[in-house]
Amino acid sequence: MLEVRQLYKSFGSEGVLRGIDFKVDKGEVVAVLGPSGSGKTTLLRCISFLERAQQGEIIFDEMRHDMSHISKRMIRQFRMQMGFVFQTFNLFRNMTALQNVMEGLIAARKIPRQKAEEIAREMLKKVGMEDRAGYYPDQLSGGQQQRVAIARAMATNPKVILFDEPTSALDPELTGEVLDVMKKLAEEGTTMVVVTHEMGFAKEVADRVVFMEDGLIVEEAPAEEFFRNPKKERTIQFLRRVLTGADADTGA
């Protein structure tokens, strides 16, 4: 459904993405793993055009375009189909939770205010935040803010939601509530790409795992197989390192 081909991105002379072929099918949850600096964030940012790739092609259902030469209008069209959840939430701080969720509906999709509010409340309910609709971001915990951010990303009914380490900025006791929401979305068939360091989540929820290192996809496999039987030396090392942490009991 969403695919990028031969994606290259460098900052200055440093090649950060060095020929990425990546795709996600409808209803699929893809976890993107990899050490720090491997280019995971950059990949999501290129897909959503927050960074401009030097080379690459994006194919999104029937839309297909060169990623390095693309007009603002085309970018908007691609973005209309995507949701994005940031590590740092990035809620609009001058708006309540409800207004945050409504804004994309009213501003970009011209949905009448009343209908937009209806949808927004439904989304907040989905993430368990309906009783905090009138709160400002400053009045919410990190986990609550992230759940509102997820509601905001879902409200516009995107075909795929991109998550960039959605729980990394949270205190450990708050990650659970966010992961639970994401799990629920996955069960409902939402197409998701999740950059994460939560191995438990990747193992349990993802259909497929993509392992990146140094701007390349090193290994990619169905989640179950990836964790049970990693093939590449680098992957094995990585898994050994991260799984001897808090997730040791889930290790192979």
Next chain:
Amino acid sequence: MTQRLANILISAFPDMLAAGFKITIPLTVLSFLFGMILALLLAIVQVANIKVLKQISQIYIWFFRGTPLLVQLFIIYFGLPSVGIVLPAFPAAVIAFGMNVAAYNAEAVRAAILAVPVGQTEAAYLIGLTYPRLMVRIVLPQAFPIAFPSLFNNLISLLKDTSLASCITIVEVMATAKQIIGWTYESLALYIEAAIIYLMFSTVLTWIQGLLEKRLGWEAKEDRPKERVKTRAEG
């Protein structure tokens, strides 16, 4: 203090106060409003990176911050008539003061816009907002409280700077004092009295500033510095 001096000061007080309310305050308010509109334009063309206009804006600010206000006032009131633009004193002063304060306000607004975390801008683009809507709905409402203290400082400076209008025949507080000195020769006492009038006005303004900041919850938020202003989410 002699009885004569006391009488002079007492009778001068209402005259100066009246000049303050009739001239100094309207001059300050009108100039500031004009300057504020201009400042928004000057700031936005810079942060939006609109070619040419951005350069014009920078040159504008460079000129108006780099030359004395009195010179600017004289150029507009005494200078422009020689190219056929004749303005009455009051509008000339509003334009000169407004254009001057615009340069300072533009810098305050620009800095405040840049202090709004980039992550929100990115989030706004991703949910489909256009640039104008992003500005109006998200960036400016958050930039305004950040800029507010600087803007208010500029307002108080402007209040005092309007005394320069006495140099182009406008009878505001300062000119009123000069006139009374003209027939009483009590310069020290009357200039001090003028100073007290300005002090009263600026004290009220400072008090209003505090009130607004409190009422609207605009004090600098304690958690603001924590937020990232970088161009990227954590790498």
